[in-house]
Amino acid sequence: MSSYQTLTELLAKGLLPIHLGPVFQQALAPNPAAHLPDRIAGMLLGLAIGDALGNTSEGMLPQERRQAHGEITDYLPNRYAQDQPVGLPSDDTQLAFWTLECLLADGGLDPDHVARAFTSNGKIHGMGGSVREFLRNYKDRGRPWYEAGAESAGNGALMRIAPVVIPHLRNGGTGLWTDAACGAAITHRDSMSIASCIAFCGLLADLMRLDEPPPPAWWVERFVELAGPLETARYSPRGGAYADFNGTISELITALIPAALRDDLSALEACDRWYSGAHLLETVPSVLYILARHGHDPEQAIVRAVNDTKDNDTIAAIVGAAVGALHGQAALPARWLAGLSGRTRVRAGDEGRVQELVAAASREGGWQ
Ligand SMILES: [Mg+2]
Incomplete structure (x- = not known):
């Protein structure tokens, strides 16, 4: 069954x-660029690097x-690596690379x-309550994959979704959207x-064909163009300067980000204004603001x-995937x-697995 059939059946069943x-x-559109393997590698490694830089102070x-810690610019000593300063994964990297x-x-x-x-792949490090609920629903309660997910607007799907774009890049088509949804x-x-x-998957595919960084306004405009028509629910932030807001994520970022850019807020000031935790009403504006301000400099x-953020490993993993897709591994x-x-795996065992998978995914740039 194609993903599209699956998707339309799931939609029909509510x-x-x-x-x-x-x-x-x-x-x-197909992406025939010679640089595509470097961009795919950049996206995947940017995700893993952002997670690893952040998860020791999450x-x-x-x-x-x-x-x-002062300003963190490299891996901190890690207790799972004899306190050596190496980059280790948490849930963001684990779930993305298992995908x-x-x-x-x-x-x-x-x-x-x-x-x-x-x-079944082993311990997931630092996972949130929604992923835990999914594990219980799928494994312990035997629910099918399409009924096991938590009804949650946490950032635990956005942090791991990037790899699903890869099979669709070289040849294009509509499959990206259904795979991203499922x-x-x-x-x-x-x-x-x-x-x-x-x-976000649409942004990643776009970034992989750009030869120079998009203008700051592009990040929100493109996100809203893709997400806006799909949204069915309204949400309220848990606090911050926008506690009275009630609406969709597209409405929220349209209200927040252009104004913060006009006010020339630093990433720290902006993310403090709307908070930068694991709820998507905080994560998405934080990611898009950092990309709008600093996307030209990975x-x-x-x-x-x-x-400058609270849920920093996940926000850095998402930002890392985007700047990696735009600038490439190089x-x-x-x-x-x-x-x-x-x-x-968090504890020793499969060192180098991320790099192996990156090499395989870049080689498979011509996925049929
Ligand atoms: Mg994490």
Whole structure:
């Protein structure tokens, strides 16, 4: 069964909380560029690097983190590596690269295989409550993949979705959108999460064909163009300067980000204004603002995400995927590439697995 059939059946049964917007009929153009393998590698490694730079100080407020560590610009000593300063994975890298492993094995997205991998590959480091709920629903309660995801607008699907774009890049087509929707829904059956994952996948595919950074306004405009028509639910922030807001993620970022850019807020000031935790109403504006301000400079974009946000490993993983897709592996700092352990298991065991999968995914640039 094609992903599109799966998607339309799930929508008909009311199991996917999004509108079947026009994007599902819009074919992505093929990307014949010679630089595509470098961009794919950059996206994947940027994700793993952002996670690894952030996960040793995840959840701290930026001010507390700065007091404890100063400005973080490299991997911190890690207790899972004899306190050596190497880059180790948390849930963001683990779930993204286990998805990639399935994509390579199956030649495309098989959501049930991905769900099985998530529940059987071993301990997931630092996962949130929604992924835990998915694991219980799928593994313990025996629910099918399309009914196991949590009804949650946390950032746990957005952080791991990037690899699903890869099979669609070289040849284009409409499959990207359905794979993004189904891939997202595995762990999070939520309108804002699914719409955000589809929009982010569209951004990644766009970034891989750009020869220079897009203008600052592009990030929000393109995200809203893709996500807006899909959203079915309204949300309210948990606090911050926009506690009275009630609406979709597209409405929120349209209200927040152009104004913050006009006010020339630093990433720290802006993310403090709307908070930068694991809820998508905080994560998405933080990601897009950092990209709008610093997307032309991959190192600075990732450093700002790591230092200036609260859920910093996930925000840096998402920012890292985007700047990696735009600039390629060759533009990522050599010290970060060299210091990345490449584990997908937190405790020792599969060092170098990330780099192996990156090489395979880039080679498979011509995925049929
Ligand atoms: Mg994490």
